[in-house]
Amino acid sequence: MKNEHSTGRKNTTAGGGRTRLVRAAGAAAVVLGLTGVSACAAADTGSSSSAGGSSGKVTIAVPSWVGAEANGAVAKYILENELDTEAELKQLDESVAFDALHSGKVDAIMEDWGGAPKKVQLYVEENKTVVEGGDLGVVGHIGWFVPKYLADKHPDITDWKNLNKYKDLFKTAESGDKGQLLEGSPSYTTNDDAIIKNLDLEYKTVYAGSEAAQITQIRENYKAKKPFISYWWTPQWLNADIDMVEVKLPEHKEGCDADPEKVACAYPETPLQKYFNADFADNGGDAAKFLKNFTWTADEQNEVAAMIAGQKMSSEAAAEKWVKANKDVWEKWLP
Known part of the structure; x- marks a missing residue:
C-alpha cells in the first residue's frame, strides 16, 4: 500500500504522534467487484460526488489487499440489502484515497494502516475535511x-x-x-x-x-x-x-x-482505523452510522478473505455467505 509519496517505489513510514504503520501487504492479484479510479481523478479536489450521502450512494475506498476487500464487500452487501443504500467500491492506494476523501469523491476508508501521516495531518488536523471513523476492530x-x-x-x-x-x-x-x-x-x-x-x-x-x-x-x-x-x-x-x-x-x-x-x-x-469524509460523517444518515459501528475481529475478516483469495469466490458471494451466517455479529452495526 502506497504512502503519500506514491512513487511506485518502496516507501518508509515515519512514526510521529501515531504509531500505526502500513503493512507491507501485497495487493491481491485480482480484486473482484471493485471499480478503478485514476490517481488524477481521485486527487481532483474541484468536485464532490456522494459526500454527505446527498446522492443516496455511498462510495468506499478499498486498498488493494484482500483483507480490505473483505471489509468493503461486507459493508456493501449490508448497505444495499439491509439499509437500501447503493454502495460503490473503488480500489485506491492509501494516499490517493485520502485525496478522494478530502474532495468527496469517496465517503469512507474502512482499513487504514497509517501509511499517509502527512495526508492525515493536512486533511484531518488542518483542513478538517476528513474525520476519524474509529477502530475497525482488527490489530495488524x-x-x-x-x-x-x-x-x-x-x-x-x-x-x-x-x-x-x-x-x-x-x-x-x-x-x-x-x-x-x-x-x-x-x-x-x-x-x-x-x-x-x-x-x-x-x-x-x-x-x-x-x-x-x-x-x-x-x-x-x-x-x-x-x-x-x-x-x-x-x-x-x-x-x-x-x-x-x-x-x-x-x-x-x-x-x-x-x-x-x-x-x-x-x-x-497497529490498530487499523477508519476515516470518513467530514460531510458524509455529519450528514450521511444511517449509512454513516452503520460504517462507524462496523467493527469485527481478525478471525471474521480472515474468514471472508479466505473465501475470496483461497476459495476463489467472488467478493460479492463471499460477503453474502458470511452475512447470512453471522447475523448476530453485523446486526449490532445497524443504526
Missing part, C-alpha cells in the same frame, strides 16, 4: 517470519542477531551473495531496507510484485520445505494454512521509527 502487525520447520531445525534463527550466520540458507539468484528477504509489492510501505542497513545484516529485499505473487512463492517454498524469510503480517488468511514464526527484531519503542533512514527496530502493533 508486520514482521519478519520464517516457516516453523526452519525454526524447529535452527531455534536461534528467530533472533535477528543470528541472521547473518544463516544468510547462505536464504541466498537466491536475485539476492546474490546476500540472504533474500521476500517482500510483496515494491509500491508498499516498508522499513526493511533501513532495518537491514542499520542492523548490519547481509540481506537484500526482493519483491514478489504483489500479495498474490508473494503468497504463491511462500506456498511453493513451504510445500517443498525450503528455507525462506519473508516480510509478513497479521491478520492474514493464509496463516490458517501455514505455520510461521516471527524473527525477533529490536523492540519497538515510541519514536524509534521517526526517522525513516535510521529505523532499527521492530514494527509496532
Whole structure:
C-alpha cells in the first residue's frame, strides 16, 4: 500500500504522534467487484460526488489487499440489502484515497494502516475535511517470519542477531551473495531496507510484485520445505494454512521509527482505523452510522478473505455467505 509519496517505489513510514504503520501487504492479484479510479481523478479536489450521502450512494475506498476487500464487500452487501443504500467500491492506494476523501469523491476508508501521516495531518488536523471513523476492530502487525520447520531445525534463527550466520540458507539468484528477504509489492510501505542497513545484516529485499505473487512463492517454498524469510503480517488468511514464526527484531519503542533512514527496530502493533469524509460523517444518515459501528475481529475478516483469495469466490458471494451466517455479529452495526 502506497504512502503519500506514491512513487511506485518502496516507501518508509515515519512514526510521529501515531504509531500505526502500513503493512507491507501485497495487493491481491485480482480484486473482484471493485471499480478503478485514476490517481488524477481521485486527487481532483474541484468536485464532490456522494459526500454527505446527498446522492443516496455511498462510495468506499478499498486498498488493494484482500483483507480490505473483505471489509468493503461486507459493508456493501449490508448497505444495499439491509439499509437500501447503493454502495460503490473503488480500489485506491492509501494516499490517493485520502485525496478522494478530502474532495468527496469517496465517503469512507474502512482499513487504514497509517501509511499517509502527512495526508492525515493536512486533511484531518488542518483542513478538517476528513474525520476519524474509529477502530475497525482488527490489530495488524508486520514482521519478519520464517516457516516453523526452519525454526524447529535452527531455534536461534528467530533472533535477528543470528541472521547473518544463516544468510547462505536464504541466498537466491536475485539476492546474490546476500540472504533474500521476500517482500510483496515494491509500491508498499516498508522499513526493511533501513532495518537491514542499520542492523548490519547481509540481506537484500526482493519483491514478489504483489500479495498474490508473494503468497504463491511462500506456498511453493513451504510445500517443498525450503528455507525462506519473508516480510509478513497479521491478520492474514493464509496463516490458517501455514505455520510461521516471527524473527525477533529490536523492540519497538515510541519514536524509534521517526526517522525513516535510521529505523532499527521492530514494527509496532497497529490498530487499523477508519476515516470518513467530514460531510458524509455529519450528514450521511444511517449509512454513516452503520460504517462507524462496523467493527469485527481478525478471525471474521480472515474468514471472508479466505473465501475470496483461497476459495476463489467472488467478493460479492463471499460477503453474502458470511452475512447470512453471522447475523448476530453485523446486526449490532445497524443504526
